[in-house]
Amino acid sequence: MLYLQLVAREHRGHTLELVPIKTRTITQDDDFLAVLSESMNSIDLQFRDGDVLGVAETPLGTTEGRVVKLADVPVSEEAAKLGGKYDILPAVAQLIIDEADEILGGIPRVVLTIKNNTLMANAGVDKSNVPSGYASLLPIDPKGSASRLRQEILDRWGVRVGTLIIDSRTQPLRLGNIGMALGVAGFRPVIDDRGRKDLFGNEMRITRRAVADNLASACTVLMGESDESIPAVLIRDAPIELVDKAFDSSAMWISPDECMYMAIFDQWRRGVTR
Amino acid sequence: MLYLQLVAREHRGHTLELVPIKTRTITQDDDFLAVLSESMNSIDLQFRDGDVLGVAETPLGTTEGRVVKLADVPVSEEAAKLGGKYDILPAVAQLIIDEADEILGGIPRVVLTIKNNTLMANAGVDKSNVPSGYASLLPIDPKGSASRLRQEILDRWGVRVGTLIIDSRTQPLRLGNIGMALGVAGFRPVIDDRGRKDLFGNEMRITRRAVADNLASACTVLMGESDESIPAVLIRDAPIELVDKAFDSSAMWISPDECMYMAIFDQWRRGVTR
Numbered sequence: 115m116l117y118l119q120l121v122a123r124e125h126r127g128h129t130l131e132l133v134p135i136k137t138r139t140i141t142q143d144d145d146f147l148a149v150l151s152e153s154m155n156s157i158d159l160q161f162r163d164g165d166v167l168g169v170a171e172t173p174l175g176t177t178e179g180r181v182v183k184l185a186d187v188p189v190s191e192e193a194a195k196l197g198g199k200y201d202i203l204p205a206v207a208q209l210i211i212d213e214a215d216e217i218l219g220g221i222p223r224v225v226l227t228i229k230n231n232t233l234m235a236n237a238g239v240d241k242s243n244v245p246s247g248y249a250s251l252l253p254i255d256p257k258g259s260a261s262r263l264r265q266e267i268l269d270r271w272g273v274r275v276g277t278l279i280i281d282s283r284t285q286p287l288r289l290g291n292i293g294m295a296l297g298v299a300g301f302r303p304v305i306d307d308r309g310r311k312d313l314f315g316n317e318m319r320i321t322r323r324a325v326a327d328n329l330a331s332a333c334t335v336l337m338g339e340s341d342e343s344i345p346a347v348l349i350r351d352a353p354i355e356l357v358d359k360a361f362d363s364s365a366m367w368i369s370p371d372e373c374m375y376m377a378i379f380d381q382w383r384r385g386v387t388r
Numbered sequence: 389m390l391y392l393q394l395v396a397r398e399h400r401g402h403t404l405e406l407v408p409i410k411t412r413t414i415t416q417d418d419d420f421l422a423v424l425s426e427s428m429n430s431i432d433l434q435f436r437d438g439d440v441l442g443v444a445e446t447p448l449g450t451t452e453g454r455v456v457k458l459a460d461v462p463v464s465e466e467a468a469k470l471g472g473k474y475d476i477l478p479a480v481a482q483l484i485i486d487e488a489d490e491i492l493g494g495i496p497r498v499v500l501t502i503k504n505n506t507l508m509a510n511a512g513v514d515k516s517n518v519p520s521g522y523a524s525l526l527p528i529d530p531k532g533s534a535s536r537l538r539q540e541i542l543d544r545w546g547v548r549v550g551t552l553i554i555d556s557r558t559q560p561l562r563l564g565n566i567g568m569a570l571g572v573a574g575f576r577p578v579i580d581d582r583g584r585k586d587l588f589g590n591e592m593r594i595t596r597r598a599v600a601d602n603l604a605s606a607c608t609v610l611m612g613e614s615d616e617s618i619p620a621v622l623i624r625d626a627p628i629e630l631v632d633k634a635f636d637s638s639a640m641w642i643s644p645d646e647c648m649y650m651a652i653f654d655q656w657r658r659g660v661t662r
Contacts, residue, residue: 128408128610129405129406129407129408130405130406130408130606130609130610131403131404131405131406132403132404132405132406132606133403134402134403134404218652219651219652219655219656220648220652221645221646221648221651221652224648225648226648226649226652228561231561232561232562233560233561233562233649235648241590242590242595243590246589246590284642284647284648284649285559285598285601285649286507286560286647286649286650286653287502287505287506287507287641287642287644287647287649287650288506288507288568288598288601288640288641288642288647289578289596289598289639289640289641289642290578290579290596290597290598290599290601290640291595291596291597291598292566292598292601292602292605293602293605294562304563304564305564307612315520316515316516316517316520321516321565322563322564322565323564323565323608323612324559324562324563324564324565324566325564325609327559327562327564327566327605328566328567328605328606328608328609329606329609331566331567331601331602331605331606332404332406332602332603332605332606332609334597334602335404335599335602335603335606335626335627336402336404336627338581338597352609353609353610365563366562366563366564367561367562367563368558368561368562368563370561371495372495373558373560373561373562374494374495374498374499374500374509374558375500375507375558375559375560375561376560376561377493377495378492378493378494378495378500379560379653379656379657381493382493382653382656382657383656385659
């Protein structure tokens with residue numbers, strides 16, 4: 115019976131498995147991988163070659179010193195004004211101004227920013243999952259963080275994995291958070307299908323697949339957003355292209371001219387009518 | 389050894405599993421579930437209570453008569469003009485006009501539309517994965533399709549599953565396709581965490597999780613976009629809230645006023661400066 119089940123599993127091909135890794139609360143004094151490894155041992159889970167480790171940005175950033183005490187932030191006049199306009203704490207508004215590459219506009223409690231080529235709420239400045247009176251900022255260099263985690267896993271356990279730093283984001287006109295890849299190491303974040311043939315032999319012209327974003331969303335199903343204490347998910351048997359490289363958001367970016375959303379919204383911005 | 393592995397698996401809690409179901413090419417004369425069931429038998433895979441079946445919209449729509457011969461589409465003057473402006477075949481432009489609730493604008497080869505409360509390219513009219521000279525349209529009623537599949541699985545096998553009709557979409561400024569839920573039956577597509585406490589006891593104010601979209605993206609990792617012939621993915625052990633209801637896009641929609649993207653872009657559209 116057991117034998118049959120295992121044979122059946124073999125036949126199923128690329129069953130994708132995602133194992134949530136539940137840990138104690140991670141603080142700034144922790145070694146992120148040491149805490150993970152403790153939890154993995156307790157459920158007899160080991161890294162295997164080809165696994166992808168998905169990591170939530172807040173607990174990772176916490177261990178990288180990216181949690182800021184709001185009372186320590188000197189607030190500029192510009193920040194006080196921005197905070198007043200959108201009902202955001204002045205110190206948080208200051209952090210947003212410091213972190214954002216561009217602020218596009220806002221509605222109550224949230225401003226839309228561009229940071230690292232990516233549209234995001236409040237430039238990633240977040241008061242959830244940190245102690246009261248503090249805010250977390252995104253990891254300074256998500257590509258570097260992904261690369262470092264990958265290398266440490268290789269050094270400690272001799273296993274070649276991919277790594278994925280995950281943030282959550284919303285989509286236009288759509289309710290609820292989905293996952294997004296901030297940085298990736300060990301596999302290609304976007305697979306280019308242009309030139310491939312579809313089922314009927316038509317050549318695909320514009321199709322690329324956001325594999326890292328899709329895997330980030332899959333992890334987000336398990337991680338939750340509140341008190342789940344699941345800072346990482348081990349992804350097994352993902353159909354990815356392994357490479358010995360790391361990637362930041364520029365590898366997952368489309369230029370505003372080629373982006374149907376931004377090209378059109380920019381026409382509105384510039385007052386060009388159709 | 390085997391025993392130990394199984395015990396370890398138990399301890400891991402909610403390991404999420406996604407099993408791709410590879411089939412022969414599905415035509416309009418096929419019964420969708422009959423083809424799936426054939427493939428599932430061949431890999432000894434059965435539905436279990438609580439599974440979620442993710443289904444790609446194109447093969448499903450094919451069995452629902454949603455593939456149109458372009459030569460049979462009478463082209464209006466408006467469609468000829470739209471097609472000319474954005475380098476889109478006139479018959480395709482006609483289908484887009486017929487399918488879209490609103491056309492917001494365009495760039496070469498793609499127009500941005502709103503259909504069923506959702507932003508999408510070309511109102512879902514797609515020339516890939518159908519024979520040359522044809523285009524596929526989205527299922528007329530994705531909520532109804534999800535509901536019907538769920539009921540048929542209950543009737544044929546006595547098993548209560550969730551179902552999820554999946555399309556792919558792009559995100560602003562972001563390269564590559566991710567998954568999106570068009571219709572859902574048997575589980576809540578969005579989980580509302582507002583009022584829950586985070587790790588540090590702070591109350592969450594605006595967080596909702598797009599579980600159906602995240603699961604759709606997870607399936608998209610396995611389905612691909614070209615000649616993979618994987619029209620469905622069985623999702624096992626997803627942490628979902630089972631309910632005896634079906635949902636369309638209105639359950640996954642946020643109003644433009646509350647949406648940070650659309651509220652700001654609309655300010656641009658109306659010429660309001662910050």
